[in-house]
Amino acid sequence: MSRHHVTTTINGDNVEFLCDTEQSLLDCIRNELHMTGTKEGCGTGDCGACSIMLDGRLVCSCLALGVEAEGKEIMTIEGMAQGDELHPLQENFIKFAALQCGICTPGVLIAARALLEKNPDPTETEVRFWLAGNLCRCTGYDKIIRAVMATAAQLRATA
Amino acid sequence: MDDIRYETPTSVNAAVKLLAGAQGVAKVLNGGTDLLVQMRADVVTPTLLVDIKKIADMKVIKKEKGGWRIGASVSGAEMGEHPELSKMWPGVVEATELIGSTQVQGRATMAGNLCNASPGADSVPAMIAAGALAAIAGPNGKREIPVEQIPVSPGKTSLAKGEFVTSIYLPKRPKKSGDAYLRFIPRTEMDIAVVGCGISLTLDKSKTVIAARVALGAVAPTALLLEDAAQTIIGTKLEDAALDALAAACSAACRPIDDKRGTKEFRIKIAGVLARRVALIARDRALKN
Amino acid sequence: MPDDVKSADIKEFKYVGKRNPRPDGVDKVTGRAKYGADLLLPGMLYGRVLRSPHAHAKIISIDASEALKLAGVKAVVTRDDFKDLPKAQPPFGPMIHDAADVTRNIIAREKALYDGHAVAAVAATSEAIAKKALKLIKVEYEVLPHVIDPVDAMKDDAPILHEDQFTVGVEPKPSKPSNVFRVMKAEKGDVEKGFAEADIIIDREFKTAAVHQGYIEPHACVANASEDGSAELWCSTQGQFNFRAVCATVLGMPVGKLKVTSSEIGGGFGGKLPVYGEPLAIRLSQKAHRPVKMVMTRDEVFRSTGPTSGSHVRIKIGAKNDGRIVAAEGVLTYQAGAFKGAGLAAAIGCMFSEYDLENIRIVGYDVCVNRPKVAAYRAPGVPMAAFGVEGVINEIATKLSIDPVDIRLKNAAKQGTVNVSGIKYGPIGFIQMLEAVKAHPHYNAPLGKNQGRGFAAGYWMHAGGMSCATLNVQDDGTVNLLEGNPDIGGSRASMAAMVAEELGIPYDKVRVTIADTASLGFTLFTAGSRVTYATGMAVVEAARNAIKVCCDRAAAAWGVTPDQVKWEEGHAKPASANVGDFAPMSLSELAKKAPMMGGPIAGHAEINATGQGPAIGAHLVDVETDPETGFVKLLRYTVFQDVGCAISPDYVEGQMQGGAVQGLGWALNEEYVYNAKGQLQNAGFLDYRMPVASDVPMIDTVMIEEPNPNHPYGVRGVGETPIVPPQAAVINAVENSVGLRLSELPMSPPKLLKAIEDGRLKKAAE
Structure with a gap:
């Protein structure tokens, strides 16, 4: 079976990536989209290093699948500062x-x-x-x- | 690679069809907070994931016959943000909100907590005490059963192939009713319950308990509904003697194991301690409505 | 909040001692900073490690042929890919690096010695393929009896881990192999005579569980080997130079052909001193001819990287009725894990060392067991011994009705005190600190029902050693500093502050870079509270050397001798009015004119720092115990510490707070839990139970600044000390809240409730 084609929004930008079903959203953000600001500390939802906003809700990105991001809005640490202005x-x-x-x-x-x-x-x-x-x-x-x-x-x- | 098929049905029937027709291991993907951890650890190796979150009603909390119907995919955070639900069933809501971190709350669901069938699941004793019902859809149509009939042993449920829980129903309650849930963990957050206790009760005008349901988690292979323990407080005003009897009945009902999270001896003792405390919180809440 | 206590010898500076924003701050709050797992190289493969599920097993055979057939698998390594290395002979240095052990720890040879011991590694085009390949590797084991507890491991019939290990430090030389690698002894005065003079003697046994450093970033690296025999390694490490040395040894590479770059490091606490997957990744890259990334899972971090030693400790102390200690004895039995090297030397050197004692005897046993090889953990080896020492001193104080601070005042080390290692102290701030404790509002604040207050002190002799620094002045007067210590807790800020202070230029004109191993001389790891002290000295010396260049140039320009030029507020100036009337020349002016004045301006320093001084701390904690559940709630916490001079007060306080909370986890909940087969049961954050934000109160800090005369600004290393007192302080507080004496860590609720119930039964029987 071919990989999933996922279209989503990250920090306001439209992005697309390919992933296998079992790849976590964290894995996709880091290794498919190469946005490494979101960190993996445990992969089991126990440390919070991979926290992101998914459709306005705080979640661990290691506890969601990449394929679930289809059509959703994601916000990561890279989207926290606005231009030169830090939050x-x-x-x-x-x-x-x-x-x-x-x-x-x-x-x-x-x-x-x-x-x-x-x-x-x-x-x-x-x-x-x-x-x-x-x-x-x-x-x-x-x-x-x-x-x-x-x-x-x-x-x-x-x- | 062994691909995992991923489906997002938009109707209950379509989901049932996928689950019932699956070759190999089919799993419902809901909040995913248990399933993804199990997949990562190779505890579960599904061949099909059925993501039910795109089905209408799965994300809805609605009033029904004076009680509340909570869609299977409603997260703990969403329950906590619902003032009317939190007012009627504070114990169930607080128990659900104890599952994992704020982050986990953004995804974790009561239905998932129930179907994961962990003996330490926080929401389950609270739901049992509340007399909650689980609505199930399956190849043979729909049915509704008390939640305590779903888990049968650690990690195993009574659901047949093709069945899944579509919602949880929390019934209407009489006036002067209250519920509460407490768990014991060694830290203040982020742990699995070493013991959990949910109690729901109703008082009469004289503040006498006229109805009660008592449930314990993490002290047996599944959460326990303790009718004997409930009887120890029905007809009492939760005087010390009644609370002692409640604690003794709860401790006596425990069939725990020694594990990394606690000893048998400790769990038996704590079950009684928590039951006393939970009963008093439930009583105080009942007095307020 | 009460003021910090500053010695009159501490001067006011412009940048040193100020709360400057850290130079790497913006990168770290925006997600831009690159950690171990954040490097992505074109064509990169993913490495995964197959680990032993057995605590102790002979490896009969390893067959990777099926794994190699899987599409996407590019290389497999096993023990056959590493040369056996000769055993080093004692005596060893303080950090044991026996190459024979290292090569066996990174990948099992004859035997797997613990659950999680690496057996093979795979590089494949994706994580998923690598993971699948591991399942195709067939390993035939012969499972052997195992031993987890060091006391059991010392018994005659214990399973032996190393048939070629004969206990060092006993006479006559043993003829039978033993799990005890070494018996260490230290003695001062005459303990027998001391105990004979004592009015009170307390003799107690204590036990502590193995605990993990718990850094949030798992070990991660990317190796990129070239066909020309060179290789580059990017990794999360506390010491890129040490990693280079160890990897080159294990791989049989010339040191100069391996370049190691330290990524930003997501915590270490001692746990990122040893190499684990790095040599495997380099070998995989050599075999696959592609870059290989290797990142541990959290489960692997717990199962196969260093926790610190669990311990059995016996402490016997004799005192006079006035509280003066006349004899102190300790017997330390420490788990080393699968290979020798528990932190005994530091424990022996520190456990009694904040006290001025005449008679001391300490014996330590370094014991191999079927657990991962221990790694250093913040003041390595000291907290376990201090837990016992401080517990016994608190008990003596109670028995003699002496205030716990007063008994320490009575015995406090001062300038001139000689400790058990023969080190004679210069100025130290212990007495000022104890007085600050007594004067602090926390000390006499009222306590409620089921509440108790605890107190304990702790000592660490921070490290010195080799460091290099290079400072380049750019043509616009900005300054680049190269130093060799990964910045774990804000050290760039301290280095930049010292450079700005020396050069007299604004703090933000200094940019600090952590050099890779090809760009700077050898610099010892970020550990032992050595960085601001030792590397700080190198950095100051480098700055002063650059200043010397500037002064020489100004002298040449003015036609005067160099000693007639001084450096002040960022300018070369005539040393006195007699020299002549010359306009001062700023650093940027000199830098701009450098091409006409002799070329680039740089300063560098290569040092081997000595002269470190004691760094003593004392902690005060309030708890409330739930007598029905054994749950301990932490109410209030204050850390006092002699920090010498706080170059970056923010990050000094941060060390004090962070160390204290690690100690709280150690005291209350953290532990390695094994099943009967010797398999780790809680290899994850969920069940390992480190403190979370809601577990702890604010951690107040009081810095005592009694400068260390051997550092240009008076620095004492601060990182290690704060993990030493919390265990004893918390247990002391719990004891006071329930009226019991306790002796085991962690004092988790089931254990505490049992102690409370047993205490109740005992009381009822009386």
């Missing part, structure tokens, strides 16, 4: 030193952005539980939480 979360992750090795960072940023869109004024506890699916082994989470809380406050102030 305020990206700015604050640098400012607050919310990353060390940086491998979890794309997933954390995508997840945090989804949180702030849904809940502009989260408590520390809400941020922690929302991000519980994003493992970070370097930071102990402290500076990540501070960066997300500070961004929320900043966005509320400018809204």
Whole structure:
């Protein structure tokens, strides 16, 4: 059987790729579309490094098939900055030193952005539980939480 | 390569036809949060995947006969965002929302959690306590059965070839009813339940329990509906003695195993501890409506 | 938040000590940074490894003929593709690299020694084909009895992993092979005499489980071999130079023919010091004549890469009634995994070393078991021993009704203290730190029901060693710095800050590049808290050498001698008014005129750093225990540490916070779980249970800055120390919350609940 031809939208661009049924969406984004900003930490949905937005919903791209992306809208870390403008979360992750090795960072940023869109004024506890699916082994989470809380406050102030 | 056929039927009948006619291993692809992990680990090697998410109604939550019908592909996140459903069945919604991370919630479904037939599935004890029904479509037409009849052993269901769950029905509830679900995990998130407990109950005007359903997860090959445990609190006001009896009945009903997630001894003890706590949360909720 | 404690010797700088944005920040928040698995080469093949399902088995035969017939399979390697290498003889250095062991660990030879041990590897045109090919390789095993626990492995009837291993360090020389590779001893003073003088002696046994480093990025590499015998390797590593040395040895290649480039690295913590798939990928690439990418799955990371040692530790400490410790003894039994080399040397050197003790005796056993070979994990070997030491000191404090901080004040090491290894300390900040703990609001904050507070200290002697740096001044006055340490936690920022400070130029004019092995001299790995210290020294020296070039040129231009020129605020200036009236020359001016003034301006340094100083930490934690379930909730956490001088305070705090949370995972839930067949049962993040964001509170930090006089800015390495105290601190807090003494890690809910129930029964019986 031939491979599936998938037409989808990534960060606003129309893209097409070919894949086998068993290829995860993560595999397709990285290895078929060569967009390597989305990371694989486990392949089983336990680390969140592969977080993306799929039709506006935060998901692990390792837990969806590439073929399921047909006709859908995908947003990845590569689509988070707008031109020269970093997203305020990206700015604050640098400012607050919310990353060390940086491998979890794309997933954390995508997840945090989804949180702030849904809940502009989260408590520390809400941020922690929302991000519980994003493992970070370097930071102990402290500076990540501070960066997300500070961004929320900043966005509320400018809204 | 051994290709896996992938189909996206747009009707229940078409899906049944695909599943019933399949040679080899046919699997329903719904949220995929269990199936993809199993495929990756070679635990499951399907030859056909039937993605049911393009079938009308699979993504719908609708009111029916005073209760709620939840399409098979409705994700945990979507359930949590539904205020009326969350108000009527908070225990079922909170149990479903405990499955995996925020990311997993974007895809994982109650129907999938049920059909994956893991003894530790969070939503299942809550659904059993709620008296939920699973609507099934198959080659011989449609049928509806209590959810506890679906899992038969770890990873195995009672569904016949060609059958799949199309929706879960949560019935209407009398006034002064409440449900709750708690699980024990060693962390605060991201774990499989070491023990899970769902309780649904109804009070009368004197705050006496007049109806109750008690269910436990992760303490036996399938989630358990415990009628004896329910009897220990029916007719009581959940006084300490009643809660002690409930805890004892729950612990007594456990048939757990020792594994990487917990010991037998621990599970038996925790089942009782959780049951007490869950009963009180369910009672408090019942008092509020 | 209370202020950090700064010694009067710490100066104010423009960039050093400031919260500068890291130079690689934008790349890492936009997904642009390239990690191990992010390199894609044209024509690239995908490598996969077949692993032993047996804990211990003789490999009778390997037949890959069916796999090779599968369309898309381009190469297979097995033990036959690697030459056996001679065993190295003791004594070994601190990091054991016995080539005979390495070549057996990367691919099993005579025997598979653990569940997950590599047996064969395949390169194919897709992952799926490679995966399928593995199933076609037939391996005939003869399964042997196995042993998982080090105490069991020391028994006379234990299955022996290596028939040619005879215990080193015992007299007379043993005639029977043993799983005990070595017995290490260290002694100071007279412990017998010390114990005889003691008013109180506590003697306890402790046990800790093997835990994994848990970096989020799996091991990944791309190898590209050429027909001319050279090869390039791109990989996620803590040390590209070390990887080059080991791979060249294992593959029989001249070192200069292998170029290793370190990708951005997604965490290591010691676990990316050893090579695993890299030599296999290079050999596959040589056989297939195409680039080969090899990325581990998470399951493979857990099953076949280094966890740290599980341990059995016995600690005996004697003290006078006033809390002064008069004798301390430790017996350490550490799992080495399938090959020798548990972190005993560091454990022995550190476990009592934040205390000023006269009488110490330590014995350590390095024991082979059927588990993956251990790798370093943050302060390798120390946390297990410290767990016991700090636990016993806390128990003595309780028994003598002395405050846990006071008992440490009574015994604290100070300038002039000599530790068990004979190292005499320069200035250290332990006493200032203990005073800061007592003054901190956390220390006396009220506690509620079922809550407890715990305290513990920890020590690490950070590393020095070889480092190189090259600094090139470009014609517009911007500066490129080449250094050789993969940046795991913000080290580029520290290097750039030191260069900017030295040269007197803006921070953002310095660009730091991590050099590949062909572009710079040997630089030891990013490990042991050595980078900001040792490579920092090289970088400062390189900057100063560039400054010297600048000053020489200004002197020549002005017709004065070089000693009459000084470098200040980014300019060459006359050293005094007597020299003459010359307009200062800026770095960019000198750079622009370089072609007319002697050519390019560069500075470089090749050093072998010594003079490292102790880096001591102390942790304070509050917990609440659920007495019905054994669940421990972490309420509050404060880390105190003598950091010398924080070049990048953000990333120093980050080390303190991250290390603490790794220690929390170690204390409460993380462990390797084996079944009766010796197969790992929890080889995934789901059941390995590292802390998630909702498990932990904010981690407050208090930096004590007592400069290390041997570093130009006073740096002490900071990364290792914060993983040493948490285990004892948390268990101490749990003990205080439930009124019990505990001795085993992880203190997971089933274990804690059992201890609580047993305690209840015991109380009822009394």
